Amino acid sequence: MLPSIAAAHSSAPGMAGFYQGVLHPFLSPAQLLALLPLGILAGLQDKKAVSASWLAFAVGSALGLLFAGLGGILDAMVMPLLLLALASGVLLSIGKPLPRLFIALLAGSTGLVIGMAVLPDPGLWRDRLITSIGSYAGVNLLLIFLCSATGLLLDRWKMPWIRIALRIAGSWCVAIAFLMLALNIQGSFKKKAAAELLPPPLQSHPVDPA
Amino acid sequence: MSLRHIVAFGTFILFTTLAGPAFAHTGQGVAGGFLSGFTHPILGWDHVVAMVAVGLWGAFLGAPAIWVLPVTFPVVMAFGGALGVMGVPFPAVETGIALSAIVLGLLIVFMSRPPLWLAGLIVAVFAMFHGYAHGAELPTAANPFAYAIGFVIATGMLHLCGIALGLLARWPLGKIAIRAGGGVITAVGAAFLFGIA
Numbered sequence: 001m002l003p004s005i006a007a008a009h010s011s012a013p014g015m016a017g018f019y020q021g022v023l024h025p026f027l028s029p030a031q032l033l034a035l036l037p038l039g040i041l042a043g044l045q046d047k048k049a050v051s052a053s054w055l056a057f058a059v060g061s062a063l064g065l066l067f068a069g070l071g072g073i074l075d076a077m078v079m080p081l082l083l084l085a086l087a088s089g090v091l092l093s094i095g096k097p098l099p100r101l102f103i104a105l106l107a108g109s110t111g112l113v114i115g116m117a118v119l120p121d122p123g124l125w126r127d128r129l130i131t132s133i134g135s136y137a138g139v140n141l142l143l144i145f146l147c148s149a150t151g152l153l154l155d156r157w158k159m160p161w162i163r164i165a166l167r168i169a170g171s172w173c174v175a176i177a178f179l180m181l182a183l184n185i186q187g188s189f190k191k192k193a194a195a196e197l198l199p200p201p202l203q204s205h206p207v208d209p210a
Numbered sequence: 211m212s213l214r215h216i217v218a219f220g221t222f223i224l225f226t227t228l229a230g231p232a233f234a235h236t237g238q239g240v241a242g243g244f245l246s247g248f249t250h251p252i253l254g255w256d257h258v259v260a261m262v263a264v265g266l267w268g269a270f271l272g273a274p275a276i277w278v279l280p281v282t283f284p285v286v287m288a289f290g291g292a293l294g295v296m297g298v299p300f301p302a303v304e305t306g307i308a309l310s311a312i313v314l315g316l317l318i319v320f321m322s323r324p325p326l327w328l329a330g331l332i333v334a335v336f337a338m339f340h341g342y343a344h345g346a347e348l349p350t351a352a353n354p355f356a357y358a359i360g361f362v363i364a365t366g367m368l369h370l371c372g373i374a375l376g377l378l379a380r381w382p383l384g385k386i387a388i389r390a391g392g393g394v395i396t397a398v399g400a401a402f403l404f405g406i407a
Contacts, residue, residue: 168281169283171285172362175362176358179291179293179345179354183358
């Protein structure tokens, strides 16, 4: 109904890539699923554990991006992400306080895998760098937001059902991650089976039986 | 709230429920996947009654069952769903779903209070059947991920409906209403089991 600006170009050069990077975790279901229970779980811990998990995640995601940028593993990040989502979801469902080192390790490893998963496709190095910075900012901001929102919710309202609701949300994350893992395993089986059923590759120079 | 306000509010709710959504798109992709997943448990009465029964029984049993049962159900349901996705044979799925409504309904009617582990086990066993039924449809969904989110959220919401109804147990008349609800759940389950519904 309301007219919007018709922009032939992005508002600032390079910003389109940055925004694209920021939005990447929101548009990638596996990344979102890994971040959601981790953020809530970290928000349930004491303040020192929250800081440790933020720091571990920031370092992990930076290392992941760096590793992927230097030519590390880029594909097949979905399965580790779903496994990490499953782990965070299970811990969230249980709802017990965790050792600081443990939550930091979980956040660091999730950051590492997400960092590897958010590296943009090959292209100009400048564009890739700007998009990568956007992705880095996006995933870290999302984790900080989830953590802070959970902490605020628990500080502001002392109702016991809030913790129950968060545990139920954790079980939903477990259920979704579990199903997605099953689908991915089934998909990889299908691919393997299809590859086995494929006829042998055609030879450019047929071999003379004689 | 005056009677006028109640009537106005009731009319508003009535018109809201009567209005059909106007879709500009066909509902393919993420939308189609989420909607079909979300509506799958809601449009099947056998699923609805069993999932409401889980919440209702949990609320009636009180803490910690009020959250243990709704946490157990989706996790075990996902395991059943995974079996469905992988195509692992699973016996008598529809019978198991119908039986879940009958058994849970009867437990509510008789206000049964088993130990927590047994209550969790009963719910977990039946969750496998429900999960398998959903999971078997998952690989063909337009967007399996959105479908999974949809049906997990819908399941959770049905549990919440049951929990909300279960809160009536605070009042003597509410307890009678809950037991009557258990009877209705059993009747629906029996209708599915004997092929009437």
